[in-house]
Amino acid sequence: MNFSKYKRSTMLLEIQCLSPERFINLLWKNNIYVKDIKRMNLTTATMVVNLKDYSKIAEISKRTDTKIKILRRRGIDFLLIRKNKVFAISIGVILFISITYYLSGFIWRVNIETEKYLSPYEIRRLLLTYGIKEGKKKAGIDVHKLEKQILKDNSNVMWVKARIEGVNLNVSIFENQSPPIIVNNEEPCDLVAQRDGEISRIYTKAGTAVVKEGDIVKKGQLLVKGEQGTENVNYQVHAEGKVIAKTFYEKYKEVPIKVKIRERTGNKVEKVYIVIKGKKIYLKNNLNKFSKYDRIVDNKGPLVKEIFYEVKEKEVINKKEEVVKKTVEELAKDIIKNIDKSVKIIDKIVDASSEEDRYVVRLLLVGEENIAVPQKIESDVDKEK
Secondary structure (H helix, E strand, O other), X not given: OOOOOOOOOEEEEEEEOOOHHHHHHHHHHOOOOEEEEEEOOOOEEEEEEEHHHHHHHHHHHHHHOOEEEEEEEEOOHHHHHHHHHHHHHHHHHHHHHHHHHHHOOEOOEEEEXXXXXXXXXXXXXXXXXXXXXXXXXXXXXXXXXXXXXXXXXXXXXXEXXXXXEOOEEEEEEEEOOOOOOOOOOOOXXXXXXXXXXXXXXXXXXXXXXXXXXXXXXXXXXXXXXXEEEOOOOEEEOEOEEEEEEEEEEEEEEEXXXXXXXXXXXXXXXXXXXXXXXXXXXXXXXXXXXXXXXXXXXEOOOOOEEEEEEEEEEEEEEXXXXXXXXXXXXXXXXXXXXXXOOOOEEEEEEEEEEEEOOEXXXXXXXXXXXXOEEEEEOOOHHHHHO
């Protein structure tokens, strides 16, 4: 910045160098006005100079390796400089807001969401035929007209939703789908239990229930027989229904009563080095005498710093209440992760005991689910085989 035009302001400078007298002599030789020189110590002095000479002073300070610190400013020129800076920043902010506002009137991204069969590429090609692409003005896009055009030009589209959100054009496509083919399986079958449980409720559409509420059943046991009729006349049917039962999921975990933990003592040593051609050149190399320690490496810059924190191990006793609470949460997550989402958890039973040097935590989750699955009725020929 050119300070030569500011002739009505002064500054109080503090200089630090090996020889302040040499620095002041250089100022005088370069016709720089200096007054109120005060020696603070061997290497530090203060002086008053004109603002218009600051560029020359800064150049001389670089040549002589002198540190300059401005302690005080005085004069109207500083107000003008600050005013010019504020004005320049204000102009920049106004330009930024104006450009942002102008660019916000355009579409800069087209997001297309489809289902199974139509690809976003196909819809994007269709939009290009309408002249819609990144960089188009928002005012030139009628989303309702666009929806009708897409429906008209692509018979695979059942419904379209087009919306402008910010600088994005979001197009969601819902495809025409053929109605599902319903297959009626009328082959005679029974319903059997797919897991152990206690029967809670039974709902049957076809077939004859052979268990009742409260019965304990095993995996593979017959629940609903694929037969209907009277005592004299029976006929086989495709058994349908739900058998809701309480099911049980159990898991346990052993946790030691006493555990060893590591904690830092507060002692540490540091090593600082640079790596040149694979070799470490140490700038600081303290000897690590710790038998147990945590090592932290900071290699974000050219200097690599290794810090070694001394640690000691001590044995602590796990509190039973905390162990049980934490273990139950872990076991519950493991069980729920491995069971079907349709299972409704209705109860939780926790059993915790101490055995020698460990806690044993058992968790039993009681669920409620449909345990009935179809099973083909074996004919007499199948039974003989």
